[in-house]
Amino acid sequence: MARVVSDEIRALARLCRLELEEAEIERFSADLSRIVAHIETLAGIEVEGVEPFVGPEAPAAQLRADTPATPLARERALAPVPAHDEEFVLVPRFKDEM
Amino acid sequence: MAAEFVGMGAARLAAAVAEGEVTAAALLEAHLDRISALDGEVRAWRHLDLEGARAQAAAVDAARARGERLGPLAGVPVGLKDIFVVEGMPTQCSSRMLEGWVPGYQGTHAQRMREAGAVLVGKLAMDEFAMGSSNENGPDPSVHNPWDLDFVPGGSSGGSAAAVAARMVPLSLGSDTGGSIRQPASFCGVAGLKPSYGRVSRAGMIAFASSLDQAGPMALEVEDLALALELLAGADPKDASCVDLPVPDLRAACRGELAGMRVGLHRAALGLEGLDAGVRACFEDAIARMREAGAEIVDIELPHFDAAVACYYVLCTAEAASNLARYDGLRFGHRVPDADLEVQYAKSRASGFGDEVKRRIMLGTFVLRADSYEAYYGRAMKVRRKIAEDYTAAFARCDLIASPVSPVAGFRLGERVDDPLAMYLSDVFTVGVNLAGLPALSVPSGFAKVGERELPVGLQLIAPAFEEARLFRAGAAFERLTPALRERVPPLLAKGGA
Numbered sequence: 001m002a003r004v005v006s007d008e009i010r011a012l013a014r015l016c017r018l019e020l021e022e023a024e025i026e027r028f029s030a031d032l033s034r035i036v037a038h039i040e041t042l043a044g045i046e047v048e049g050v051e052p053f054v055g056p057e058a059p060a061a062q063l064r065a066d067t068p069a070t071p072l073a074r075e076r077a078l079a080p081v082p083a084h085d086e087e088f089v090l091v092p093r094f095k096d097e098m
Numbered sequence: 099m100a101a102e103f104v105g106m107g108a109a110r111l112a113a114a115v116a117e118g119e120v121t122a123a124a125l126l127e128a129h130l131d132r133i134s135a136l137d138g139e140v141r142a143w144r145h146l147d148l149e150g151a152r153a154q155a156a157a158v159d160a161a162r163a164r165g166e167r168l169g170p171l172a173g174v175p176v177g178l179k180d181i182f183v184v185e186g187m188p189t190q191c192s193s194r195m196l197e198g199w200v201p202g203y204q205g206t207h208a209q210r211m212r213e214a215g216a217v218l219v220g221k222l223a224m225d226e227f228a229m230g231s232s233n234e235n236g237p238d239p240s241v242h243n244p245w246d247l248d249f250v251p252g253g254s255s256g257g258s259a260a261a262v263a264a265r266m267v268p269l270s271l272g273s274d275t276g277g278s279i280r281q282p283a284s285f286c287g288v289a290g291l292k293p294s295y296g297r298v299s300r301a302g303m304i305a306f307a308s309s310l311d312q313a314g315p316m317a318l319e320v321e322d323l324a325l326a327l328e329l330l331a332g333a334d335p336k337d338a339s340c341v342d343l344p345v346p347d348l349r350a351a352c353r354g355e356l357a358g359m360r361v362g363l364h365r366a367a368l369g370l371e372g373l374d375a376g377v378r379a380c381f382e383d384a385i386a387r388m389r390e391a392g393a394e395i396v397d398i399e400l401p402h403f404d405a406a407v408a409c410y411y412v413l414c415t416a417e418a419a420s421n422l423a424r425y426d427g428l429r430f431g432h433r434v435p436d437a438d439l440e441v442q443y444a445k446s447r448a449s450g451f452g453d454e455v456k457r458r459i460m461l462g463t464f465v466l467r468a469d470s471y472e473a474y475y476g477r478a479m480k481v482r483r484k485i486a487e488d489y490t491a492a493f494a495r496c497d498l499i500a501s502p503v504s505p506v507a508g509f510r511l512g513e514r515v516d517d518p519l520a521m522y523l524s525d526v527f528t529v530g531v532n533l534a535g536l537p538a539l540s541v542p543s544g545f546a547k548v549g550e551r552e553l554p555v556g557l558q559l560i561a562p563a564f565e566e567a568r569l570f571r572a573g574a575a576f577e578r579l580t581p582a583l584r585e586r587v588p589p590l591l592a593k594g595g596a
Binding site: 004009012013014015016017018019020024027028031032034035036038039041042043045047050051052053054055056057058059062063064065072073076077079080081082083089091092093094 | 442477484522
């Protein structure tokens with residue numbers, strides 16, 4: 001499947017929450033087709049029985065002690081939020097009244 | 099008077115401040131003069147914190163006047179890639195998506211630099227969300243290579259490399275997910291280190307691909323990288339992937355010799371299509387110098403070398419698609435208001451992200467989709483293990499591996515912007531290191547012609563995980579073999595600066 005057609009790009013854009021313009025859909029379709037064709041060269045590598053490598057193994061990584069600490073103050077956490085009521089992040093209504 | 103210190107290394111400058119040869123305040127002003135003389139052309143800086151930097155410099159001078167013991171970087175001006183969170187300083191990852199975001203907390207890297215006495219001058223330009231190899235991705239003007247302003251500085255830590263090359267600061271921090279420290283270091287003729295995965299905390303470094311990202315230093319001298327890594331490394335309660343291993347005396351390692359080291363050479367990679375003849379000649383010259391200095395050159399095999407770029411672009415885009423899902427237009431930065439939440443997400447993200455970021459989110463989502471997961475993401479994770487095992491097998495025969503950093507010495511601004519695949523393929527020498535979690539160094543090794551122009555070329559040295567000391571031993575020894583390279587500065591410096 002080396003060709004990523006425009007309809008597929010539209011479906012992907014919905015999954016990515018990206019509103020794309022027609023010209024972008026055309027361009028990404030061409031770009032992704034070429035990139036996916038290159039990625040498909042991985043199919044030629046024998047991976048039967050190989051364990052997936054999730055990330056480099058850390059020899060001495062550890063979790064911090066589970067002790068209470070002071071969290072980021074609410075006003076600091078809310079400072080960069082585009083819309084808030086000083087208590088919560090404000091979002092458009094996405095659900096009807098229950 | 100302080101101008102004579104501009105161009106010296108970080109350790110030398112810290113000593114000058116400690117000895118009272120120059121004040122931190124004067125040192126800062128001399129570097130700021132250099133920035134104001136040259137940055138109109140280079141455009142390395144996204145944000146300068148003049149007030150904050152002057153206050154930090156004054157604090158260092160006051161501490162010295164009180165007879166206090168100064169930190170190892172006291173009074174040294176340092177620049178941070180815009181990917182690093184600095185409390186109170188705009189932090190935007192060169193993206194419209196984070197416009198206006200001023201973090202209310204301190205990142206580990208800024209904190210450790212501050213504790214060492216460094217003066218944080220400001221934020222350096224980068225490709226948007228660290229995605230790119232040329233510093234052309236994002237809403238800001240492109241950075242220019244100080245060696246030739248028609249050329250890119252490399253990326254994604256292009257601002258960090260250009261600022262050091264133009265002697266605007268002696269030390270900067272960058273991040274490296276697939277070569278983003280080493281490639282711009284090579285293009286700009288500076289030294290850059292990508293530490294082992296887990297050596298340096300990722301807390302306070304905006305995530306791109308979490309299993310690959312590492313922060314590291316860039317400087318004029320290898321020994322300054324060692325000093326910076328000693329300060330940056332070490333466990334961090336805010337990052338469970340950051341290991342609690344002792345950090346050896348890396349500056350002492352810089353006094354070692356190449357003699358007695360076994361340097362692995364993957365000859366097959368030198369036949370790579372697209373490897374520039376000048377870059378290859380530079381590399382072969384570096385190998386010859388190392389051999390003359392007593393290193394034993396050993397042939398190695400990396401059977402899955404050719405698969406690294408494909409494997410990397412599956413995994414890094416998948417991780418990026420997940421990491422960048424947090425930019426929903428709700429919690430920070432850019433928002434396009436709409437009455438419908440779904441539409442608001444899609445409009446905010448579409449206008450907040452640039453082309454390359456969208457391309458990678460789309461590709462990452464594609465490889466993670468239920469019907470393609472096994473064929474792409476699942477397979478790439480298995481190929482990643484084979485690539486990592488290749489390095490393990492190679493290191494049974496050698497102490498470190500040498501290779502070019504990039505197949506080319508550089509390219510012109512605009513030359514590759516319309517060909518993302520060509521841009522990805524040029525990461526062939528660097529991405530395997532990130533996939534395997536290894537440390538690697540780029541150290542200046544010569545110059546190569548690009549048309550009529552001549553640009554710097556770096557040598558890459560790769561070590562087994564947590565063996566950075568070997569890189570410093572070999573890298574600093576190599577630096578001593580090539581003193582003429584240190585004499586040569588970007589032509590731009592002759593006409594401008596302090």
